[in-house]
Amino acid sequence: MKIPLKKKNRLFQSAAFVWLAGIFFGQACSPPEPQSAEDLLSYRIDNVPLPEEMVPEISALGFSPEGRLVVANRIGEIWIREPDQQTWRRFAYGLHEPLGIQIVREDEILVAHKPEVTHLKDTDRDGIADTYLTMVDDWGISDNWHEHNFGLPKDAQGNLVIALGQADKAGPMREIYPRIPLNLDKVLGESKISATPWQGWVMKISPEGTLIPWANGFRMAAGVGVNPEGEVFVTDQQGDWIPSSNLIHVQKGRFYGHPASLKWDSRYAGGEVTTELVEELRSPEAVVFPHGSMGGSPGEPVWDLTEGNFGPFAGQVFVGDFTRLLMRVDMEKVNGEYQGVVFPFIRDATGAEDIMAFSGGNNLTIPAGGEGRFYFEDVPPRPGTRLRQGNMHMAFAPDGSLYVGQTTRGWVDAEEGIQRVVWSGNTPSEIKTMRISATGFDLTFTKAMDQEAAVKPENYKLSRFRYLYSSGYGSPRADKADVPIKEVILSENGETASLVLDELLPGFVYRLEVDKLVDDEGKSIENPLAYYTLNQTLDGQKFEGKLSEAMFETSEPEERAGPDLGNGARLYRTFCIACHQEDGKGGSTEGFSSPDLTAQESPLRTKSSAALLRYIAGVEQETLQGRTMPSFGNFLNEQEIEDVFHYINSTFKSD
Amino acid sequence: MKANHCNIILALTISAMAIACGENPKVAELGPAKTTGIPVPDVQVFRTMMPDAGPSAFAVRFTEAGLAMCYDPVRGGVNYLWKGDFDLQPTVTGKISKLAVVEGEPFYRESDWHPLRSSKSLDEPDYKFLGYSVKEGALEFNYSIDGEVKVRERITPIDGEGIRRDFLVENQDRTVRSLYLHLEPQELATVSVDGGTVGEDGWTLFQGEALRDFSITIHKKDLEK
Numbered sequence: 001m002k003i004p005l006k007k008k009n010r011l012f013q014s015a016a017f018v019w020l021a022g023i024f025f026g027q028a029c030s031p032p033e034p035q036s037a038e039d040l041l042s043y044r045i046d047n048v049p050l051p052e053e054m055v056p057e058i059s060a061l062g063f064s065p066e067g068r069l070v071v072a073n074r075i076g077e078i079w080i081r082e083p084d085q086q087t088w089r090r091f092a093y094g095l096h097e098p099l100g101i102q103i104v105r106e107d108e109i110l111v112a113h114k115p116e117v118t119h120l121k122d123t124d125r126d127g128i129a130d131t132y133l134t135m136v137d138d139w140g141i142s143d144n145w146h147e148h149n150f151g152l153p154k155d156a157q158g159n160l161v162i163a164l165g166q167a168d169k170a171g172p173m174r175e176i177y178p179r180i181p182l183n184l185d186k187v188l189g190e191s192k193i194s195a196t197p198w199q200g201w202v203m204k205i206s207p208e209g210t211l212i213p214w215a216n217g218f219r220m221a222a223g224v225g226v227n228p229e230g231e232v233f234v235t236d237q238q239g240d241w242i243p244s245s246n247l248i249h250v251q252k253g254r255f256y257g258h259p260a261s262l263k264w265d266s267r268y269a270g271g272e273v274t275t276e277l278v279e280e281l282r283s284p285e286a287v288v289f290p291h292g293s294m295g296g297s298p299g300e301p302v303w304d305l306t307e308g309n310f311g312p313f314a315g316q317v318f319v320g321d322f323t324r325l326l327m328r329v330d331m332e333k334v335n336g337e338y339q340g341v342v343f344p345f346i347r348d349a350t351g352a353e354d355i356m357a358f359s360g361g362n363n364l365t366i367p368a369g370g371e372g373r374f375y376f377e378d379v380p381p382r383p384g385t386r387l388r389q390g391n392m393h394m395a396f397a398p399d400g401s402l403y404v405g406q407t408t409r410g411w412v413d414a415e416e417g418i419q420r421v422v423w424s425g426n427t428p429s430e431i432k433t434m435r436i437s438a439t440g441f442d443l444t445f446t447k448a449m450d451q452e453a454a455v456k457p458e459n460y461k462l463s464r465f466r467y468l469y470s471s472g473y474g475s476p477r478a479d480k481a482d483v484p485i486k487e488v489i490l491s492e493n494g495e496t497a498s499l500v501l502d503e504l505l506p507g508f509v510y511r512l513e514v515d516k517l518v519d520d521e522g523k524s525i526e527n528p529l530a531y532y533t534l535n536q537t538l539d540g541q542k543f544e545g546k547l548s549e550a551m552f553e554t555s556e557p558e559e560r561a562g563p564d565l566g567n568g569a570r571l572y573r574t575f576c577i578a579c580h581q582e583d584g585k586g587g588s589t590e591g592f593s594s595p596d597l598t599a600q601e602s603p604l605r606t607k608s609s610a611a612l613l614r615y616i617a618g619v620e621q622e623t624l625q626g627r628t629m630p631s632f633g634n635f636l637n638e639q640e641i642e643d644v645f646h647y648i649n650s651t652f653k654s655d
Numbered sequence: 656m657k658a659n660h661c662n663i664i665l666a667l668t669i670s671a672m673a674i675a676c677g678e679n680p681k682v683a684e685l686g687p688a689k690t691t692g693i694p695v696p697d698v699q700v701f702r703t704m705m706p707d708a709g710p711s712a713f714a715v716r717f718t719e720a721g722l723a724m725c726y727d728p729v730r731g732g733v734n735y736l737w738k739g740d741f742d743l744q745p746t747v748t749g750k751i752s753k754l755a756v757v758e759g760e761p762f763y764r765e766s767d768w769h770p771l772r773s774s775k776s777l778d779e780p781d782y783k784f785l786g787y788s789v790k791e792g793a794l795e796f797n798y799s800i801d802g803e804v805k806v807r808e809r810i811t812p813i814d815g816e817g818i819r820r821d822f823l824v825e826n827q828d829r830t831v832r833s834l835y836l837h838l839e840p841q842e843l844a845t846v847s848v849d850g851g852t853v854g855e856d857g858w859t860l861f862q863g864e865a866l867r868d869f870s871i872t873i874h875k876k877d878l879e880k
């Protein structure tokens with residue numbers, strides 16, 4: 001990109017100021033060399049040193065009222081960092097995958113872990129918890145790997161908030177001694193099955209320890225947060241019935257899309273649940289995180305209450321993602337309901353291949369109805385940072401830096417620990433907010449924009465698309481269209497731009513790219529991408545079509561030369577490897593051994609191709625040792641089933 | 656006042672300098688990490704996934720005694736006890752975790768659902784697990800039965816060959832007048848109850864003073880004798 005001359009002038013002026021300041025104040029500042037681009041970065045990332053004794057799979061973190069950093073890891077420990085910021089103390093251990101903490105005091109911590117919320121107390125004041133009181137455990141659990149208990153913020157009334165993830169029917173599940181009897185029935189073709197109450201629900205826990213089921217329809221709400229007003233928000237994960245990951249404002253009694261949890265709602269338990277019914281019941285998310293562009297697996301939302309110590313985004317929401325991505329979200333209330341925009345904030349991978357390599361296997365890259373990998377390309381990286389993957393837990397420190405806890409177990413090679421994001425004091429050039437107006441969108445920038453570029457409609461690339469609501473594993477983008485901009489009205493100070501459009505369509509995600517804009521110093525916008533979730537217009541118009549069907553496009557599917565073995569390999573690693581293992585030789589799980597696909601008596605040799613395709617799809621089922629293979633037709637389309645079958649056949653069928 | 660003004664001006668100047676240098680003055684640098692050391696208690700308690708137990712059972716290691724125990728907060732009691740150790744690594748490895756590995760042969764097993772009840776009725780009691788503590792090396796599990804009786808069960812190893820389970824029962828309202836315990840026959844362990852009366856049906860009845868405080872001793876049989 002061509003850099004206007006005036007940028008160089010400003011750079012020189014800035015360097016000259018530093019140099020002069022250095023002379024004036026002695027040697028307090030850097031030597032009087034012109035600053036490099038890296039010196040002028042708005043944010044830097046530090047690796048937070050952790051003791052060797054700590055397994056760095058960070059599963060929760062927060063700061064005590066005294067300002068101490070408190071950290072949980074997935075093997076079940078709680079660690080506290082002393083005020084010297086160097087010395088760590090193990091406060092508790094032996095918890096079962098803690099995924100949320102609420103720090104009462106340094107010697108009293110509440111923990112959300114798999115079986116319960118536990119009140120840890122250090123009663124003898126030796127710095128180590130000695131009492132583990134069960135505060136509440138009134139939900140069911142099995143030993144399925146996909147059941148998690150996320151938390152643990154407090155709402156405006158002092159209630160704790162948790163979200164229970166749903167069991168994965170494809171994974172092993174024993175039924176020995178269930179705390180509450182399991183119900184393995186499907187409600188509407190889902191692959192996550194809410195095996196026990198209250199999986200798929202967000203719940204509150206009163207200060208007295210009473211469990212209050214609050215809202216349902218969540219697939220795996222891995223991030224739970226509360227805004228400054230005490231309202232509850234969660235992030236949910238793309239998959240069956242969740243077309244793309246998202247940020248949801250959780251309101252009492254509402255249903256947010258995943259039907260399995262309805263089996264524990266007395267209004268629908270035992271009755272017929274249809275697609276029409278769930279479409280009618282479903283409340284929209286506040287903000288969609290478009291799969292690929294905005295990662296694939298979001299974590300905990302945190303609000304910037306640092307009053308400017310973290311830069312120009314005070315009051316906004318930051319959300320980590322499993323990929324090397326942190327997002328920034330700004331919401332507004334339209335007719336009483338939240339909706340808003342998501343921007344990339346920090347991304348530390350370049351291009352689709354790089355991102356896919358760091359994004360935790362193909363669960364995160366392929367879905368979006370099989371199109372996910374195409375969308376990992378359109379987020380430009382932020383230069384000069386070194387963000388790791390697995391950014392699922394975050395907390396602002398008292399000093400205004402953002403601590404990011406990382407865990408990647410089982411998805412990609414471990415690249416875990418804690419990093420902190422520190423604002424340098426340099427204001428980045430960014431779109432600060434994108435808000436809906438009566439005629440389009442109003443953009444506010446962190447700096448004045450160069451007027452010549454900012455008034456040209458062609459410098460704003462706007463498009464829209466929808467996601468389709470179905471049992472499929474994520475949704476492709478549907479009803480895609482470019483959106484012409486009639487006019488751009490720039491404010492006198494160059495800090496706001498109003499985009500005037502012909503029409504605004506509710507029910508669409510609007511994508512905006514402004515990589516041609518520069519600020520009045522000639523500097524590009526650092527993250528020139530935004531996705532606005534338009535649930536309703538200012539005059540109250542909402543989407544009225546069918547959530548599961550495209551409205552406009554009828555593009556013909558592309559002709560395929562044959563099965564895509566590469567795609568088949570990725571699908572195998574995503575959906576089949578848990579039972580059949582990487583070498584196809586199967587493996588023993590609890591009470592069940594999957595067949596050796598490489599053996600002479602393998603189904604690959606004893607069954608026809610047509611029969612095997614039907615078997616993978618679940619059209620035909622065969623019981624083996626009391627188990628049937630999951631029906632992959634629920635979340636793979638015909639081409640994907642064909643791809644994975646041909647990969648299996650060509651890789652494991654012995655000659 | 657002048658001194659205060661000077662301090663404010665100095666602070667602002669330092670902040671401005673730091674910002675000019677690209678640093679946030681409020682954020683301190685981080686030094687290398689160290690620990691105060693991790694104590695290795697004799698009794699170690701982990702919630703995990705154990706074979707032949709409900710979800711999120713306890714794996715307990717009595718290090719000095721060389722004993723290990725699976726305690727089940729869903730069923731309610733000691734599911735099994737063995738000489739040896741356990742391996743929790745499979746429970747924390749991979750996307751789809753596996754059960755812990757028991758390293759040793761259990762010499763004591765229970766499988767009855769809620770063996771301590773406030774009636775001999777076949778109806779399951781309302782058993783509620785309330786938590787646990789490890790204080791001064793003593794492990795104690797807490798639970799309630801039928802919402803009226805609170806039980807503190809303290810477990811200590813004996814001679815590396817067994818355990819003693821001491822039950823302290825809080826029944827202040829005296830709403831429960833009897834407790835019943837069902838112990839299953841054991842081939843590889845001797846089990847004795849201190850307190851209570853064993854009936855012909857195999858249930859041990861605790862009443863009066865015996866209801867407040869009783870114990871069970873489990874000892875591995877020496878089959879070579």
